Amino acid sequence: MFQSCTIAAVQCQIEEMPVPKHILLAPLEWGLGHATRCIPIIDLLLARGMQVSIGGDGRSLALLSGEYPQLRFFELPAYGVRYSRGGGQVWAMLRQLPHLLKVMRQEQQVLQRLVETAGIEAVISDNRYGLWHTAIPSVFVCHQLAVQLPKAMQYLQPLLHRLHLRYIQRFDTCWIPDLPGVPNLAGALAHRPPLPAGSRFVGPLSRFQAMQPPEKFTFDALNGQEVELLAVLSGPEPQRSMLESMLLEQLRSLGRPCWIVQGRTEYQQLEQQGQVQLISYMNSQDLMLALKKARIVISRPGYSSLMDYAALGLRQVILIPTPGQTEQEYLGMRMQQAGTACCCSQASFHLPTAIKQLASMKGFRQLQASGLLEAAVDEWLSAL
16 A cells, blocks of 8 residues: 555656756857856756757857766857957947858758757757747847947937847747846846847846855866956957956056966966966856955956856956947946946056055845746746
């Protein structure tokens, strides 16, 4: 009698477990932020027993392959975005628009083949606009629903917003990595109406939010070293390299132990230049420890970086927007106006002045997502 009841209970539990689905998750290669913010989604899907494959290209694909060596990876067409050396990033994007539209069509073709040959049953796309399919469920992950334009082009904002929503609404649903009310991180980027039909806020997505603070670096050469100022670099070329050169020159003259994480996932090496350590790449555990050890952090105000800093509650952060990158300029000024972080122009950046300005900043506030991602993922999985 007892044995039959136990067997019945086990059978009931098995029936309630979600059937494993083969889900393709694919972040945009535009710096590393789109990849890193997908880590909480990947972890949750794996915890729910799903079969997860990763799609992508370049450094973001290399980052995720290092984090999840046990998963299957598919090479996707590369957007290959490059910034201009000056401040006209909008015009640089417009010049590359024909190529970007071509890549979206190629994504459609690749996904069609993966559905037929690899058994992909659902797709989660982080800002890859061509990665949707009429025959399988699709999710679009995006925080910048209202694309920012320079002041001279503000009259085009409503038209661009409607066009952007049309592309997003090709997907079944849109997950917005922010809180639904106030306080929030994205501001007008994610909260300007109208929002896409079927969209929902899933809370800030940081790879650090569920991690236990490590006690030592996995990159053993860093253990025992001091770091007072940490610069974290990412983003398209040539602006990534331009910022690195500018920071290296100013950090050398600071006379304090400084680290520059270059964001080069192709290899891992350490180069000493005076009191400045050039570190090609850090995995998530090492970067979390470095961010917690450093007294001051410098980076671009990329949205994924801001979510990471909020997850860790960092107190002294200097933000340098990419010149002409309107989203970063908006987020950087939003953080400064809130008294969260110091925002500085790259063209006139002076490190000692920026450090002095940090005295009036209160730092990042840790935001509680209250299970928003879990609820969204579970509801989506139940409908597959």
